[in-house]
Amino acid sequence: MQAICENMVVEWISSASEDRHLERILWISPSNDVVFSIAMEDDKAFPLMKTYLEYVAGFESNLCKFVEWINGNIPLLDQGINDVYLSLRDKSWDAIKEIVLDEPACFDKNFRGSRVRESQEQTGLHKSTIYRYLRRYWQGGKMKNALLPHFNNSGSYGTERLPGDVKRGRPRKFEDEPVGVNIDEETKQLLRSGIRLFYNNKQKAPLKHAFQKTLEKFFATGFRQDGQALVPILPPPEKLPSFGQYRYWFRKEMNLEDTLKSRLGEKRYALDYRPILGSSTIESFGPGSRFQIDATVADVYLVSEYRREWIIGRPIIYIVIDVFSRYIAGIYIGLEGPSWIGAMMALANTTTDKVKFCAQYGIEIYPEEWVSSHLPQKLTADRGELEGEKPSHLIDVLGVDVENAPPYRADWKGIVEQQFRLANLRSIQFIPGAIKERYRERGQRDYRLDAKLTLREFTKIMIQTVLYHNNDHHMLWYDRNEFMVADEVPPIPRDLWHWGIINRNGRLKKQPEHIVKLNLMYQGEATVTAAGIQFKGMHYSCELAMREQWFVKARAGKTWRVKVCYDPRSTNEIYLWLDEGHLFESCILLEREERYLNKRIEEVEDLHEIERYQGRHQEVNNMLSKIELDAQTKAIVDEATKKTDAAILQSEESNSKRVKGTRQRRSNEKASNREQEAFQLSEKVSTPSNPTNNVVPLKRDDKAEIKQVYVPPADKLSKIKAYLLEDGDDE
Template identity: 55%
Template sequence: MLEWLVTNTVVEWKNIDAEPLDKGHIERILWIDSQRKKVVTIALDDEKAFPQVRTVEEYVKSALEKHHRVIEYIQFPNLFIEEASIPQKHKEIRDKAWEVISPIVEQEPDVFDPKLRGVMVADAVQTSQIHKSTIYRYLRRYWQAGKMVNALLPYYKNSGGLGTERIGGETKRGRPKKFSDEPTGVNISEEMKQSFRSGIRLFYNTKEKAPLRRAYQKTLEAFFNIGFKKSEDTRIPLLPAKDELPTYGQFRYWYQKELDLEESIKKRQGKRNFELKHRPILGSSTKESFGPGSRFQIDATVADIYLVSQYNREWIIGRPIIYVVIDVFSRYIAGLYVGLEGPSWLGAMMALANTASDKRSYCAEYGIEIEDDVWISSHLPQKLTADRGELEGTMPNNLINTLGVDVETEPPYRADWKGIVEQQFRLFNHRTIKWIPGAVAARNRERGERDYRLDAKLTLHEFTQIIIRTILYHNNQHYMEWYDRNEFLVADNISSIPRELWNWGIMNRTGRLKKHSEDIVKLNLMYKGNASVTKTGILFKGMAYTSDVAIREQWFTKARAKGSWLIPVAYDPRTTNSIYIWLDDGQRFEKCYLFEREERYFNKRFDEVEDLLEIEKLGKQEKSDDTIRAKIELDAYIKGVVQEATRKTNETLEKSDSSDRERTKNIRKNRKLEKEQNQGKEALSLGDSRQDISREKTDKIVLFTKNNTTADTGYIPPAEKTSRLRSILNSYDDGDEDE
């Protein structure tokens, strides 16, 4: 039960039932008798402690009643220091103290009896001529340190007020001058120290990188001058006497004493330079890498090669982007994107989608047939380390919240924090890219030398084939001599090949990888937005979409009856042909298609459509002024015609005796008369232009009536013509019909 009850054990006691709670104490076991009936302890947190003798039975009872635990406790420094590193003077002090107390401590257990111990100490005082308080201090240190002689070494760090700043007085501090006629100098006051701090900030911690002595000079000029003298057109600072000025040594002392080295380097050389060259190296890029999926790293690089177009090999299309996702634990490459997008979220999206996709079908797209176990990763990690550029902002929110990946971004210009994936890019160049036609030359092209860009031979598709082959080699055959295998890998005889490390980790370090449907991963990686369900379709960025669920559930009818509403959608900005509706909190989706009436938007990028709509909007704004002017002119013409017609009609009505009833009674007859009058003018005529028809000809009309079917081609005067028309109309039945 009390296996811990052995000599030199340190025990911490705390009575958890005490009110208030007992803060407890720490003690060391100094001695236990052979029958295990008595135990001697000494308190370690008491500067005046003496050994206490108790029975083992009492000690066991205390252990049952109070909370106790065995702890490690080192109270004094230099206990485990090498003998060779101890200064001789310190050894002499230790040995002299040991010579005094050794006859006492060797008399166990009598020395633990207070009365007998008092007699022993009195004899030691007579023998050594050392005060008894000093002897008791030696004994206490020896016992509290676990009966170690090195506890008697002097501990000078407790002497001299280390770190305590002295307050200056009238007398000059520091070493006296060598010659008596030298100026004594000044003590540094708080005001002077403030001037030093300002001088360091203004003249030393700057991009100019001035030496410290120049900063001292500029500080004297700025803060210690007593005036100025004018020489020609120059104002020269005047300094006080030498013994009233701080020396360069004092300036340097206070600079070093209050130095913030990190801040100084950042101010003088820039934060980026500090991060790359001067920061402390406290960790590694394999941090928190328990097993496969514990942490993936993702990064992009512009490949050092120029490619040609797959549509016309005469066209040089520039350098591709390579995105790599790699497992930190095994160095297994889990995801890849080779294309022309990025570095951006769009490129990272493609690489992460590939990380969760089936690699066999991916390789088949590039004519590479593999077995399932050749490239087996189709998972997301627990943590993802990336640059701030691609994974900052709101784009990775679904990656974090829905897919459960903890995204960790690194500071800019800190490629060393993603050393594993950065090393992979260097291996790509070393193994493959630098030997391919079109590779970027390592040096500047000399005059007259052929431009290496003209050597480009590969298309993007062909270059991707090469990168895939390189990754398959890396994952399955590359032996990493530098890989630091842990004791478990060594015991299981696992080689430092990414595939073997990955497989071993899957068997022994499971629980870190995350598996999701490939479509769900892609959906959550896509760009996000809100579409509006209206009576004319699902409107998104100025385009109208439809879907099976919208038609089946009569969304558009409901929108016309009850009004429109917003729905969340996902989309790939590279194609407008389709968008995706979020269903069940991102766990399901519905694909939406453009209406046929939106055919002008087919096979376009969203930014192209946005540009088109913006151009049309701009054109409309440019024409708005002309439109307003034309409308003003139109309204003026209409107003003029209306006013003239109103005047003429009003004049006629003033002369007429017809009542309102009479005017409305004969609308039908009046309409027929008007129609008869217009027939001659409106009739189609071939061979003659309307302008050639004279007024006289238009007055010669042919009338067809019930009683007269013969054409009268003779000329009819207007008055007679009107009379005859009236008689014809009267031959019809009268009525009150209105039109």
């Protein structure tokens, strides 16, 4: 809700009727509890007292609204005013100035009556004249010129003629052309209602359609049935207002602001049609007075760092820019967002040493090519990322005042919004995979298939774009003040920044880099395990953990969680949060996690997600293969069980006898396997004199069946004999 101020005109809307009531606010108490106002269209009005909360409730429930009020009878300049009129004005002012200057006492009835009587005695004017002067002064906005005589109303220019028998307006060109009707007050009210109902709405109907609907609703004399339809019956054209008259009164009485708000909505009106009279630079005294931050989805598709045939979508661009100099103080390019982590990374980048930052991407710059490494005094942002409890560290620890723009009001961040357009014009539209048009025609090639750049390569392009903007972009439209003109400062962001540092210092904030990062970086929890400090599927180690034997304790006991901060742009390190944020310990990625080295957190998460997706894809095939394996195993087991059970049943051996001698039988089986498994590179022919296998029958007892026993070489014959004797053989 807009703040309530003196001299504002408020329109109260009655919910039961279409009547409106206009009043001007005359005085507001310093404690914002009492408000005095006066009716605008009442010739006998006096100031009335209301409570401030009454207005607040009225605005919140849409029972009242502020209206723009211009009184054409009150000239704003004394030049050109007749001296006689000025003399009459001064005479009227002298009669009431001692009354109106004593606020708020003059709004009290008893006090005002006594002072009016004193003015009567001094001036000799009638009290009704003095009261008329008071009303004109208060209703005219407490302006002295409101007391000027209204002689300019004499004459007939601009006044509406009363309708009579003769048709007003231009004569008709043809005799048979409908003459039409004179628009009286009743007809005018019907036309107003038609405009309000059929034109000032979200359907955005053309004026011709609204005119037709107005005639159908307010001028129809009856209906005729045509099949299932009821068709309105209209009078002849000479008894109806014409479309020209409808359009004339629409333009004459149209409130363009109300019409645009009704057809487009408050938000669209504020964004596209609100008068642009201010300047963002005026709100910024020097470098660091105000930064603007915003994000957009880049109009280009990228490929994966791991496998270039994978398309990973469009990246997010964050830009932090200084309002005073248009100097880009920080950027962030990633796949996360627009979100809190993206905004925090962009703000962290504003305090980062830009030489080191560019070196991470293989770009060598001099310190003077990108000098900003500070935090601002104020930060203008969207309501999304920097709203709620998350930016508390910015306000409480780092001392940055966060201001959030209203929803759908991108114009509050017009400077940073303009940078997105410039970045697209300078670089992005020429990159393979860029979106040329929002909507592709049928048969047109899919621009996503043209993607060639990875996230790292696209970031390098954006860094080069920022360096060009900061050091070489000549802003012809920049409004330099008189001091800049005198110092011959060119409108280049770098030169404006340096000039502001020298002449408008005291706004930039400098904090230790690790304090800024710990408070701005995304925070999370890692798990201390025997395999290392596990974070997002990666494992790290640090000197503190080795010194205090964390991994030994984790293996001997239980794992535990620790608070960490991390930079999504690099997987090489994470940081343990120590001493409530005043200290930190760097944790290095373990060597066995080499595949994650020099990657971004987003890329690792994408890799894990893709691997999980591929794993889910293989689950069905794995299950089918396992089913086949189980079926084959069961078939073999069933067949073996059947044969073994038959052999056991045939031998009729006891369980103890089957178990006894297992060691020797294993040895015999091993010897047999060795003979069969031995490598033989030459082919040997089996002859009667040199048989390959020697088998002799052995008799165990009378009831035992004759078995074929393998006869090993002579050096093992003694062992077989001992085995047979152990089992009770006679031979």
